[in-house]
Amino acid sequence: MLKKAVRPMAKIKQFFIPFFLFLFFLLLDGMVNVQFNSFFSFRSAEMVLRTLFIALYLFSFRLSHQQSLVFALLFGLLYDCYFTSILGIHMAALVIVVILVDWIKDRAHLNILTLGFFSIFIYLFYASFVFFLNHWLGFAQMSYWTFLISRFLPSLVLNTIFYFILYSPLQMIMNGLDLPPLEKLDI
Amino acid sequence: MNKYLSNKKLIGILISVIAIAALIALSVNRTKNVNPVQQGVNDITSLASQVITAPVNAVSNTFEAVDNLMHTYDENKHLKSRIQKTEELQAQLDAVEAEQKALEDELQLSHSLSEYEKIHGTVISRNPDGWIDQLVVDRGSENGVEIGMAVMSQNGLVGRVTEVSPLSAKVTLMTTANQRDNLVSAEIHVEQAGSDQTVDEQEEDHNEKESTEEIVHGVVEGYDQNTKRLIMEQITSNADLHEGQVVYTSGLSNQTPRSLIIGTIDEVTSGDFGLTQRVYITPAADFDDIRYVTIVKRLAEKAPEDMEASVQNEDQPEQDDQDVEESGTANGED
Numbered sequence: 001m002l003k004k005a006v007r008p009m010a011k012i013k014q015f016f017i018p019f020f021l022f023l024f025f026l027l028l029d030g031m032v033n034v035q036f037n038s039f040f041s042f043r044s045a046e047m048v049l050r051t052l053f054i055a056l057y058l059f060s061f062r063l064s065h066q067q068s069l070v071f072a073l074l075f076g077l078l079y080d081c082y083f084t085s086i087l088g089i090h091m092a093a094l095v096i097v098v099i100l101v102d103w104i105k106d107r108a109h110l111n112i113l114t115l116g117f118f119s120i121f122i123y124l125f126y127a128s129f130v131f132f133l134n135h136w137l138g139f140a141q142m143s144y145w146t147f148l149i150s151r152f153l154p155s156l157v158l159n160t161i162f163y164f165i166l167y168s169p170l171q172m173i174m175n176g177l178d179l180p181p182l183e184k185l186d187i
Numbered sequence: 188m189n190k191y192l193s194n195k196k197l198i199g200i201l202i203s204v205i206a207i208a209a210l211i212a213l214s215v216n217r218t219k220n221v222n223p224v225q226q227g228v229n230d231i232t233s234l235a236s237q238v239i240t241a242p243v244n245a246v247s248n249t250f251e252a253v254d255n256l257m258h259t260y261d262e263n264k265h266l267k268s269r270i271q272k273t274e275e276l277q278a279q280l281d282a283v284e285a286e287q288k289a290l291e292d293e294l295q296l297s298h299s300l301s302e303y304e305k306i307h308g309t310v311i312s313r314n315p316d317g318w319i320d321q322l323v324v325d326r327g328s329e330n331g332v333e334i335g336m337a338v339m340s341q342n343g344l345v346g347r348v349t350e351v352s353p354l355s356a357k358v359t360l361m362t363t364a365n366q367r368d369n370l371v372s373a374e375i376h377v378e379q380a381g382s383d384q385t386v387d388e389q390e391e392d393h394n395e396k397e398s399t400e401e402i403v404h405g406v407v408e409g410y411d412q413n414t415k416r417l418i419m420e421q422i423t424s425n426a427d428l429h430e431g432q433v434v435y436t437s438g439l440s441n442q443t444p445r446s447l448i449i450g451t452i453d454e455v456t457s458g459d460f461g462l463t464q465r466v467y468i469t470p471a472a473d474f475d476d477i478r479y480v481t482i483v484k485r486l487a488e489k490a491p492e493d494m495e496a497s498v499q500n501e502d503q504p505e506q507d508d509q510d511v512e513e514s515g516t517a518n519g520e521d
Contacts, residue, residue, distance in 0.1 A: 082233075083314040
């Protein structure tokens with residue numbers, strides 16, 4: 001009886017805590033770019049911090065597929081609306097990320113390293129998708145090869161560091177939210 | 188195949204792709220300001236962003252203050268050397284301003300293209316992507332910000348306001364590729380008989396030497412990401428342009444005032460077909476470090492093209508509302 005009464009509260013927590021967390025990471029990505037842009041860009045190379053991507057990627061393994069999709073749609077739309085006003089680019093990209101995570105989590109043994117390994121491919125897909133859409137719209141005027149060298153690889157290094165920094169705190173938060181542990185997802 | 192891509196799923200994917208393509212197309216081809224819903228979302232997000240930005244800015248400013256303190260001796264030495272020159276220039280400026288005011292009164296002019304008001308703002312966010320280089324500032328329509336206003340940072344032009352919400356605004360930087368609505372009309376003042384002036388001297392003498400100078404017009408319409416230089420094209424004059432000359436806004440764009448510094452010439456080459464000159468400009472502002480901006484509101488209301496019509500009506504005596512328009516034209520053709 002008591003367990004049943006607690007469940008709605010847990011559901012609310014499972015929505016609002018990730019919501020504010022994703023909002024924080026979205027704002028953090030923009031704020032860091034203001035404060036440290038000169039540090040992140042060196043000659044033609046440029047690093048792009050994607051803490052929102054990292055958080056959504058890690059949460060998608062433990063949230064339900066529907067919940068993850070809602071967050072991807074919501075924060076993709078918010079990202080587009082707040083940063084560029086060209087709606088749809090990050091919304092589509094983040095939804096695809098969630099779909100890929102859903103596909104992976106039924107097929108692989110999951111731990112910090114395998115998650116990190118898969119995140120490289122999913123990040124490559126995410127960054128390339130955003131690049132090609134911007135290229136199509138005329139905002140990205142470099143070749144895909146130049147993009148990989150000057151943007152993707154430096155960003156991958158930066159985001160890998162942040163992945164390892166954020167992994168444990170985010171897993172602890174997810175444990176606190178009573179989300180199913182990664183081990184239970186193992187096949 | 189059937190398991191993952193059933194007809195139902197394929198139709199879903201197709202509809203999603205069409206919906207996203209339509210959404211992107213509608214957003215890109217938007218000609219007006221964003222709708223009130225988007226404005227509301229932007230304002231709420233920018234308020235939340237200010238909560239995070241405020242303490243970070245406070246810490247950052249403290250470090251900057253300490254850094255400034257360490258360079259106080261050198262700065263003091265440099266400033267002392269400039270004080271005498273500044274006093275001389277102030278005296279000259281007072282005289283020129285008095286003369287200008289008298290002439291404006293005589294011609295019943297209101298505002299010239301060089302006059303503007305400033306709205307200071309703090310940058311609260313910057314698009315992490317970098318493909319569309321946009322800033323979000325904490326000043327909006329309630330502070331008098333309008334679409335099209337020029338934006339400066341560290342005394343150099345950085346871009347233009349492209350979207351306004353009540354409490355925040357978006358600034359598209361000149362570093363953005365495909366900047367359809369962010370072209371800047373610019374001018375370079377070239378001495379008729381050649382000049383050995385330094386950059387500082389050129390800036391100081393900018394307003395008073397126009398009578399002996401040829402003004403070369405062009406459009407700043409690109410940015411070289413590798414060399415971090417702006418590119419000025421459409422220069423029809425064959426005037427002798429050389430490294431170190433200062434590039435200013437010409438005031439011929441819709442809402443940009445005249446005489447804002449864009450940067451200094453770094454290299455002059457010929458255009459694609461060898462018919463015009465192409466100028467590479469080292470920007471006066473550092474595009475990688477923009478934390479505070481000055482939004483510039485031109486006091487002369489209309490663009491010169493619109494004003495030409497009003498000049499033709501000069502003979503009509505009852506033109507209280509058109510005084511501003513005529514003043515802009517008179518100065519714009521100086």
